[in-house]
Amino acid sequence: MSDELQLPTPVRVFVSFVALLRINGFAVAPEQTTAFLAAIELLGPRSLETIRQAGLATLAPPPERRATYDRLFELHFLGSEAIDQAGAEDEEVVRLQEEGRGEDETLLADEANESGLVAARAEALVERRFAPGATGDALRRLAREAPARLPRRRGHRRMRARRGPWADLRRTLRESVRSDGEVLRLGRLKRRTRPRKVLLLIDVSGSMKGRTDDNMKLAHAVVHAAPNVEVFTFGTRLTRVSRALRLKRREQALSAAAHLVSDWDGGTRIGDALQAFLAVPRFGGYARSAAVVILSDGLERGDPSALRDAVARLSRRAWRLSWLTPLASGPGFQPQTEALIAIRRFVDDLASGETTAAIVSHVLSLGQRKAA
Amino acid sequence: MTVRGNIVGIDSPEALERALRTAYYLADEGLATAAYLGLALGKPLLLEGAPGVGKTEAAKAIAAVLGRRLIRLQCYEGIDASAALYEWNYPRQMLAIRQAGEESIDIYGETFLIERPMLAALRAPDSTVLLIDEIDRADQEFEAFLLEFLSDFQISIPERGTVRAAERPVVVLTSNRTRDLHEALRRRCVYHWIDYPTAEREARIVMMRASSVAESTARAVVAAVGKLRREPLSKAPGIAEAVDWAEAATLLHARGARWPDAFKRSIGVALKDEEDLTFISGRLDALIAEAAA
Numbered sequence: 001m002s003d004e005l006q007l008p009t010p011v012r013v014f015v016s017f018v019a020l021l022r023i024n025g026f027a028v029a030p031e032q033t034t035a036f037l038a039a040i041e042l043l044g045p046r047s048l049e050t051i052r053q054a055g056l057a058t059l060a061p062p063p064e065r066r067a068t069y070d071r072l073f074e075l076h077f078l079g080s081e082a083i084d085q086a087g088a089e090d091e092e093v094v095r096l097q098e099e100g101r102g103e104d105e106t107l108l109a110d111e112a113n114e115s116g117l118v119a120a121r122a123e124a125l126v127e128r129r130f131a132p133g134a135t136g137d138a139l140r141r142l143a144r145e146a147p148a149r150l151p152r153r154r155g156h157r158r159m160r161a162r163r164g165p166w167a168d169l170r171r172t173l174r175e176s177v178r179s180d181g182e183v184l185r186l187g188r189l190k191r192r193t194r195p196r197k198v199l200l201l202i203d204v205s206g207s208m209k210g211r212t213d214d215n216m217k218l219a220h221a222v223v224h225a226a227p228n229v230e231v232f233t234f235g236t237r238l239t240r241v242s243r244a245l246r247l248k249r250r251e252q253a254l255s256a257a258a259h260l261v262s263d264w265d266g267g268t269r270i271g272d273a274l275q276a277f278l279a280v281p282r283f284g285g286y287a288r289s290a291a292v293v294i295l296s297d298g299l300e301r302g303d304p305s306a307l308r309d310a311v312a313r314l315s316r317r318a319w320r321l322s323w324l325t326p327l328a329s330g331p332g333f334q335p336q337t338e339a340l341i342a343i344r345r346f347v348d349d350l351a352s353g354e355t356t357a358a359i360v361s362h363v364l365s366l367g368q369r370k371a372a
Numbered sequence: 373m374t375v376r377g378n379i380v381g382i383d384s385p386e387a388l389e390r391a392l393r394t395a396y397y398l399a400d401e402g403l404a405t406a407a408y409l410g411l412a413l414g415k416p417l418l419l420e421g422a423p424g425v426g427k428t429e430a431a432k433a434i435a436a437v438l439g440r441r442l443i444r445l446q447c448y449e450g451i452d453a454s455a456a457l458y459e460w461n462y463p464r465q466m467l468a469i470r471q472a473g474e475e476s477i478d479i480y481g482e483t484f485l486i487e488r489p490m491l492a493a494l495r496a497p498d499s500t501v502l503l504i505d506e507i508d509r510a511d512q513e514f515e516a517f518l519l520e521f522l523s524d525f526q527i528s529i530p531e532r533g534t535v536r537a538a539e540r541p542v543v544v545l546t547s548n549r550t551r552d553l554h555e556a557l558r559r560r561c562v563y564h565w566i567d568y569p570t571a572e573r574e575a576r577i578v579m580m581r582a583s584s585v586a587e588s589t590a591r592a593v594v595a596a597v598g599k600l601r602r603e604p605l606s607k608a609p610g611i612a613e614a615v616d617w618a619e620a621a622t623l624l625h626a627r628g629a630r631w632p633d634a635f636k637r638s639i640g641v642a643l644k645d646e647e648d649l650t651f652i653s654g655r656l657d658a659l660i661a662e663a664a665a
Contacts (some may be wrong), residue, residue, distance in 0.1 A: 060563035
């Protein structure tokens with residue numbers, strides 16, 4: 001294959017199948033394509049089923065997207081009979097991918113349902129101004145205590161320590177020179193720790209109106225208290241506001257964020273927003289082994305099963321997933337809404353997000369908690 | 373990429389499937405294809421699936437078929453390079469320094485090196501199968517570290533230089549999917565998602581694995597287990613549980629228990645969670661009767 005433009009026809013069919021998968025949001029690396037072709041050559045032209053199996057093994061579609069893979073396979077190799085069966089779900093995924101590519105900071109959640117099943121979820125695109133308020137005690141406490149109390153992860157490097165699992169041979173030998181080669185004290189090493197990533201997902205829909213101002217101020221404080229924080233807002237859309245919040249002065253940062261977000265106080269489609277978040281690899285990576293905190297009341301207008309799937313995927317990626325709702329007040333809180341009940345078993349903490357103080361306490365307590 | 377179409381006489385997925393059957397492992401077509409491709413293309417085989425579908429067993433069976441020793445690296449939270457690769461035997465080094473006195477000695481010699489699973493597999497690639505079990509339990513950092521190993525099959529020991537495998541070792545990774553693995557890791561592997569087997573296949577597995585279970589018992593157990601898996605239980609019974617249940621019920625029956633009762637009394641080997649047992653207890657009778665019918 002010296003000249004890429006003149007691939008032999010049989011090969012082109014397989015390469016174009018890979019291209020089709022990529023368009024539909026499957027992450028396939030070039031080496032996987034090579035392995036796919038090698039596998040087909042190895043197994044010989046026996047049946048379509050063999051090719052399908054070879055694709056499954058080498059292109060590695062995630063199990064929850066197996067159905068989509070099968071449909072695309074039929075579409076590509078069996079022709080157009082299968083088109084009718086390709087459901088609405090695929091189209092949404094494609095749409096999200098296309099939209100995610102064009103825009104850098106904002107990602108449109110899907111609007112496919114808008115005219116159809118749930119017509120009431122009209123988007124309300126509004127700009128917001130933040131009232132300059134006094135800094136709360138809670139935020140001061142956050143800034144003061146965050147460096148010591150936010151969660152940390154074990155790093156790969158080692159540092160000297162009073163006690164630890166490894167002997168520090170270098171230090172021990174160097175010190176033994178002073179005492180004529182006699183080892184008097186065995187130096188030890190332990191793993192260095194690093195700050196863990198924190199991901200904040202803030203619900204800015206109408207039902208959270210009372211909390212939105214404070215939550216954004218809180219997000220600003222968290223961004224400045226820890227080195228590795230990402231913040232997204234969602235309502236009917238998903239918006240990354242981390243960069244805006246990195247501005248040091250709070251008023252400036254909040255007004256910059258206010259311009260980015262266009263769905264203040266509108267409807268809520270949490271499931272779609274989280275799906276959109278996970279569908280973009282660059283965004284989804286922020287959740288990997290991070291402490292994920294979602295500030296939302298869980299009043300979902302969309303499909304609860306979409307929400308459940310998204311939260312399940314998120315919880316598999318996250319180190320710990322906390323859902324803080326203003327509806328929860330007190331430790332004996334039992335979720336009432338359908339959405340909250342559905343996601344309950346995937347969430348590590350379901351706690352109160354009623355006041356800034358409560359949220360700050362929870363965030364600061366994350367460091368003491370273990371991964372679930 | 374070096375392709376070897378024929379490995380110890382196995383030249384197709386079907387041949388591998390037959391060979392696995394002699395090692396008491398029933399592989400479906402997908403698994404046989406993926407495992408064959410992994411061997412032939414020299415890529416690691418990544419097996420994912422719910423707990424108890426036979427991921428680790430598959431690795432053992434592959435090792436048995438190839439006639440190689442299985443080296444198992446069990447992952448856990450906090451596992452690091454020294455547990456996976458190699459470690460220096462510090463006490464011995466210290467002693468050697470003391471004994472040498474004025475002479476100079478090499479304290480980074482072979483005798484001071486403690487081999488851990490990955491180094492052991494790398495040094496004897498033609499006689500071992502490396503199983504990296506439950507990779508989803510390890511930290512992200514360990515996963516990133518594995519990437520280097522799995523693409524180049526080499527380990528650098530700063531004091532001694534780089535150890536490179538003479539040929540590509542056979543590596544099997546398993547994951548219970550308690551968290552998503554990194555794309556880069558999946559990309560380097562041949563991938564297979566092991567699903568729960570069909571009732572027909574599972575009944576054959578139960579009869580193959582259990583010592584003296586009648587076919588009707590096997591079918592009844594498999595039907596009941598299939599029903600249990602559809603319930604929202606916190607820990608659904610795997611294939612191993614099905615085998616145990618069939619054996620336990622057969623044993624109780626041989627000791628004089630009546631049939632549906634034998635199933636019911638031995639439920640403890642299939643469901644091992646108090647909440648699950650309470651949840652199902654009301655409907656257990658109906659469920660077993662239905663399955664046995």
